[in-house]
Amino acid sequence: MKKKINISSLRHVIRCASGIICMLAAVLLLNACTGADNASKDTAAAADGNGTGDRLSIVTTIFPEYDWVREILGDKAEEADITLLLDNGVDLHSYQPSAEDIMKIGKADIFIYVGGESDEWVEDALKEASNPDRKVIDLLEVLGDSVKEEEVVEGMEHDHEHEDGEEHHDEDAHDEEEYNDEEEHHDEDAHDGEEHHDEDVSGDEHEHGEEPEYDEHVWLSLRNAQILCDAIAEALGEADPGDAATYTANAADYKSKLAALDKSYQEAVDAADIRTVLFGDRFPFRYMTDDYGLDYYAAFAGCSAETEASFETVIFLADKLDELGLPAVLTIEKSDGKIAETIRDNTVSKDQKILVMDSLQSTTSEDIKNGATYTGAMEDNLEVLKEALGAEAH
Numbered sequence: 001m002k003k004k005i006n007i008s009s010l011r012h013v014i015r016c017a018s019g020i021i022c023m024l025a026a027v028l029l030l031n032a033c034t035g036a037d038n039a040s041k042d043t044a045a046a047a048d049g050n051g052t053g054d055r056l057s058i059v060t061t062i063f064p065e066y067d068w069v070r071e072i073l074g075d076k077a078e079e080a081d082i083t084l085l086l087d088n089g090v091d092l093h094s095y096q097p098s099a100e101d102i103m104k105i106g107k108a109d110i111f112i113y114v115g116g117e118s119d120e121w122v123e124d125a126l127k128e129a130s131n132p133d134r135k136v137i138d139l140l141e142v143l144g145d146s147v148k149e150e151e152v153v154e155g156m157e158h159d160h161e162h163e164d165g166e167e168h169h170d171e172d173a174h175d176e177e178e179y180n181d182e183e184e185h186h187d188e189d190a191h192d193g194e195e196h197h198d199e200d201v202s203g204d205e206h207e208h209g210e211e212p213e214y215d216e217h218v219w220l221s222l223r224n225a226q227i228l229c230d231a232i233a234e235a236l237g238e239a240d241p242g243d244a245a246t247y248t249a250n251a252a253d254y255k256s257k258l259a260a261l262d263k264s265y266q267e268a269v270d271a272a273d274i275r276t277v278l279f280g281d282r283f284p285f286r287y288m289t290d291d292y293g294l295d296y297y298a299a300f301a302g303c304s305a306e307t308e309a310s311f312e313t314v315i316f317l318a319d320k321l322d323e324l325g326l327p328a329v330l331t332i333e334k335s336d337g338k339i340a341e342t343i344r345d346n347t348v349s350k351d352q353k354i355l356v357m358d359s360l361q362s363t364t365s366e367d368i369k370n371g372a373t374y375t376g377a378m379e380d381n382l383e384v385l386k387e388a389l390g391a392e393a394h
Contacts, residue, residue, distance in 0.1 A: 056081070068225070215287070284332065
């Protein structure tokens with residue numbers, strides 16, 4: 001026999017089910033509203049300081065910039081996001097940014113870069129700005145007229161492309177030959193002071209409309225570093241007005257350390273009998289040598305991509321070691337030292353030291369974890385310089 005359906009019971013079940021459905025709908029609606037509110041907060045945070053709320057976001061290309069920022073932030077460094085783009089030892093001259101790097105630059109509150117020919121990629125990167133209030137510091141722009149042109153001194157590899165050919169051309173064949181002839185005699189007046197370098201920067205020698213190539217290694221001057229730290233402190237103060245006074249005070253303290261180290265360099269040079277350094281390598285230390293009135297010879301210019309020295313270059317530099325009685329051949333970090341060794345082996349005594357100076361272009365994140373600092377590297381360079389000038393390192 002078929003069972004009869006109790007209509008009233010069925011209605012009761014339906015009412016209960018409807019109530020449960022309504023409760024579930026309310027819960028879902030509440031969660032949706034809460035989620036929307038949280039999403040709104042996340043979006044606001046993302047728009048504020050690279051998605052880190054009140055944390056400052058600073059992106060730097062090279063280690064000196066990175067370390068200057070840390071020093072000027074002081075105790076506030078732990079509350080900021082500081083990025084070093086060249087953190088794995090890649091050289092400034094060969095670095096190419098990743099898509100992630102471009103994104104970081106776009107969101108940053110402050111972006112600091114050198115600004116030379118090696119940073120041509122920056123122009124496109126700066127177009128990707130998701131932070132409209134981002135501040136940009138171009139080191140070369142900050143230093144202005146004190147930036148020096150890349151120079152070629154007597155004996156550098158660059159010269160030999162022209163030296164042999166000069167004997168086979170008449171006097172008015174090429175204006176370029178006249179330029180290279182002037183460069184060959186540059187050692188006579190290479191470091192006569194600021195007047196000479198002001199002429200360099202003015203571009204008077206570029207009569208044919210060629211763009212001058214500037215020496216990018218401005219961070220290797222302790223005097224430049226003090227100027228650049230002021231610019232960084234100012235930018236930090238603008239990005240974070242509440243702590244502007246702290247950044248100014250920290251910069252002043254740090255600059256006093258840089259000034260003391262600068263004084264130590266000058267005293268060491270003044271006390272030395274030798275006034276010339278010789279590099280069997282690239283030469284990124286022009287700003288340093290100019291600061292202290294030193295002369296130099298080198299196998300290659302600072303931004304040169306050349307790695308092989310000609311026989312003429314090696315012999316010229318070896319003869320200079322003998323002529324000037326220099327006690328050392330210098331190289332920069334990551335050099336295999338082969339050119340320096342070959343130069344030494346072609347001297348009369350063959351007993352010069354091979355010494356390494358740090359151009360601070362290859363500092364890695366691992367070095368930073370191990371305590372690397374700008375002042376520490378420059379202190380080490382001072383001890384090497386003392387040896388190269390014939391003084392005892394302490």
